Amino acid sequence: MAESLREARARQIDARLAELTPDPKVELDFEDAWQLLIATILAAQSTDKLVNTVTPVLFRRWPTPAALGAAAQEEVEEVVHSTGFFRNKAKAVIAASKKLAEDFGGVVPRDIDEVVTLPGVARKTANVVLGSAYGIASGVVVDTHVTRVSQRLGLTAETNAVKIERDLCALLPRDRWIGAGHRLVLHGRYVCKAKKPLCTECVLADLCPSRASDA
């Protein structure tokens, strides 16, 4: 019974956010699942604009998982580093592409349990890719933004990302998982910020146990 109340509240929260941003804008927009995967791996450590600068160069030179998987690490590092920074991600994108080419025929699998076997890919990245590239609701994206927002709103008491995801999945209908993840990320990034949350501008303020009383 208490559970249904929590579900109702979670749905209300997501509905509010959906009203605000019905169609969450995605900074990284790749139709190709492999390209989105690589971009998402890179994005974990950098800014979206920077990733959008690097990837055209990267994919022109190594257009397929097999090509990138067979690339020399120094060359990929050079491209990545010359365009921006995060040279340490070169190894990860090569390794993930290599395994994709060798074990999955160059196609990102549709099963998250298989996706997370790729080096450098865990649930967060896998959920982003499956949701955005295939429209598969494999779970709810949980990054630091979603973690913080969910905790503040009292949607979860957990600190572990896997447990938080389990809570969110239990509270929301599956057909909302992909969108809710996007919305929570954006809300955390622009409104429910770690430092100075903009509670006065927050559409969820009246539902939030953590809202700043004065801010």
Place this chain on the structure above:
DNA sequence: ATCCCGAGGG
């Protein structure tokens, strides 16, 4: 000067 993403490893 300090904090920080997300993944992997100890």
Place this chain on the structure above:
DNA sequence: CCCTCTGGAT
């Protein structure tokens, strides 16, 4: 659980 990676943001 804690630590590292790397350079940008604050």
